[in-house]
Amino acid sequence: MSTSKLISSPVAPEAATSRALQLACETLQIEADAIQAMQARLSDDHGAAFAMATQLLLHCQGRVVVSGIGKSGHIARKIAATFASTGTPALFVHPAEAAHGDLGMITPQDVFIGISYSGEASELMSILPIIKRLGVKLITMTGNPASSLANLADVHLNVWVAKEACPLNLAPTASTTVTLALGDALAVAVLDARGFREEDFARSHPGGALGRRLLTHVRDVMRTGDAIPQVAPDTRLTTALLEITKKGMAMTAVVDQDQRVVGVFTDGDLRRLMETVQDFSKISIADVMHKNPRSIRAEQLAVEAVEVMETHRINQLLVADESGKLVGALHIHDLTRAKVI
Template identity: 55%
Template sequence: MTTDPTTPSPNPAADASPLRDSARRTLEIEQQAVAALGSRLDSHFDRACELMLACQGRVVVTGMGKSGHIAGKIAATLASTGTPAFFVHPGEASHGDLGMITPGDVVLALSNSGETAEVTAILPLLKRMGTPLISMTGHPDSTLARHADAHLDAGVAREACPLDLAPTASTTAALALGDAVAVALLEARGFTAEDFARSHPGGSLGKRLLLRVCDLMHQGERLPSVPLGSPLRDALLEVTRQGLGFTCVVDEQNRLIGVYTDGDLRRTLDQHHDFRRLTVDDVMTRPGKRISPDVLAAEAVRVMEDNRITALAVVDDEGHPVGALHMHDLLRSGVI
């Protein structure tokens, strides 16, 4: 008889696995390393953020080896959240790429030891140019930390590596601290979803954030509408003809007064027995949910979800219906 690997074993001892035990130890050590960062945030963190907020150029992030990989990710996160940034390899910086750094920039240098030769080699040149330096190390007394204008302490008690050699917990801590800096700057700048979208125009993320209601709404002959005083029969025919689940109800100046929806029809059936004498005015929803054509489509999703509706009237500044938006339009476009 074979055992289904997806079925939990009744015997806990049978679930023992050296590989999983090792993985759990690693995750626990790295979790502790990240949790310890919060208690070490001090005025140096504020100073580092202030330097980057005041930067007239770009934040140049540098690091060697594994720290270099983390530095590259931090630079990318900063750049996508409103802080212009790029990565420079410290070895290449000593051989010509230092020309990419200007006095108006800020340098964020990563080194767990704080003594990485390729990084400390560029210290005199940065000082000569007057470029502010922020260090992120695991040793506050290191060369890099002592010569920085602000130091971010990313030290860890131990690496997850059982030999305490391979950068594991230290790189995780540095990555988390970099994210903390990026988010603090994002919030200080008042960075919005629309700002974020400008840095991510491709793919579904950009589509979700950049599309506006006017890009998706039905308009012209596809806009369901009946005048005030219309027989209920006419409103029902308009709802059916356009297939959007509702119709706008407008006055003589073509201003939106209310809407008649599928939900209103169900309430009409419950409350009235004779439809022949009813007008749309008697049973419509006033004033009806509406939205501006210039609003982001993502905001339209929120309005629909909050109000548990599937369609919206789109109106201009004078209250004239200019379009209709259905949840299916948002689904087809990839907004949700």
């Protein structure tokens, strides 16, 4: 007897697309509803617990240690990273690894955040008695206030959701979203109470765009020494043009015998001069330079130099010290290469 094979009928592309979009919208709505329900609980009977958790984290003398297993572990890693990047020293500890030596990373001065939706994760439960004996303050995030994990906590935060976004109501979806959002809320509340500012964020993100903008100073990107185009006031224009060409900044500074800036001459000035003057041989740079040019200090932020250039529509900027002496020069390309722009 031949064996027949059941072959499912292919779903029409239009129907598959429609179903996918329907599920996407339902998922987003379920998770949005879950976050709104969490917000309502915070505004009602859970606000005191959240405030207590914030105070524990704010006054933590050690690190915030965040732990969880499975999907809760992934959320715990993100929460730890958010705390660390917003001014609160934090790390993730895997509960199974903690039982095999990593508990040595936890000190009595730390605050421990344990995450388990069921509140019964055996890996967490096996290490919590030791953590409690150390005197570590314990914040738990579960979906069951009557769970073992919740009962051990100094502060319990309820992340219960009415249902998961998974059509089978099995895969952690809405519950992990709510837990992550509540972790973000804790981090934001703590950073605000700590007086965390943009400059503080930049120090934790020196490789990012904000870090470059807030940590890069003019002295870090300016041209110095022989790379600065400069001539004396009595220099012939023709000689000054050679200096402009040699240094490749499309301008030259004009400085007196004490190296104080007295003027600047740019390629734009040259183009305008060519419209009215035919013979440059007898002209000195002092006759055609711009007196008292704009400058910036070396200790100022590079982003301030960008602002000056954009405001006054210039591509070059001299760098002078408090006495007016020339110490550097900036071209807009220098700022672009440094990724300040």
